[in-house]
């Protein structure tokens with residue numbers, strides 16, 4: 001699997017942190033073709049001593065993270081703790097970092113706002129940013145996977161919120177990612193559409209077998225979908241828990257409630273008292 005390595009490019013608190021190797025760095029990105037790094041543990045994402053500062057304030061502060069191939073990881077944390085910043089770094093959209101980040105070359109991101117270009121039909125939006133001749137068949141296959149093939153020729157403004165979010169997911173899937181980064185993808189959806197979208201992501205993940213990192217504010221969503229839930233605080237991963245409940249998960253399972261309660265506690269929120 002081809003790997004991108006984002007190395008230290010700015011002096012900062014972690015400027016002295018050693019990269020994993022002294023490979024050549026071009027524009028802050030080592031060329032995987034000449035990079036001798038091979039992750040000895042087979043992780044799809046490896047982050048070491050990552051620091052990202054804004055105006056001298058470290059929002060991400062010596063963060064370490066590892067994600068295994070095919071693993072579904074959810075990331076929780078109070079508003080402003082740096083979740084989206086971390087996701088953007090993993091997506092390669094922010095390289096003003098110190099520390100080391102290894103991510104697969106095939107990765108895709110979907111944000112809370114579907115970010116569809118209104119002047120392009122849905123199928124062309126799915127292919128946005130891909131090099132080469134537009135491959136309509138590939139766009140249709142991705143749209144089929146999210147149940148939106150019948151809207152391939154629609155204009156984005158005619159889509160519902162849930163449909164637009166599915167189009168955004170199709171745009172991520174068409175890239176055949178080894179790592180799918182999801183930043184609050186269901187945040188703007190109504191409750192019913194959200195449940196359907198969560199099921200869809202669960203199915204897609206099981207079918208595709210790619211690793212997923214889901215940023216969410218919703219503890220229940222994290223426990224419903226993830227193999228492992230991380231809580232971010234003070235610029236680093238402050239807590240993590242593995243969820244070994246069988247799938248599909250049953251939110252009425254007492255163990256589900258127990259894990260949700262533990263996570264809420266870590267987030268500084270009291271779980272509601274049981275109705276018993």
Ligand SMILES: Nc1ncnc2c1ncn2[C@@H]1O[C@H](COP(=O)(O)OP(=O)(O)OP(=O)(O)O)[C@@H](O)[C@H]1O
Pocket residue numbers: 054059077078079080081082083084085086
């Ligand atoms: N480009 C930027 N310039 C300056 N400060 C920034 C920038 N991007 C993020 N920040 C700051 O970094 C901190 C973390 O922001 P981030 O969006 O990563 O938080 P978050 O955990 O995703 O929050 P939320 O859950 O509310 O979406 C915030 O204080 C934010 O103001």
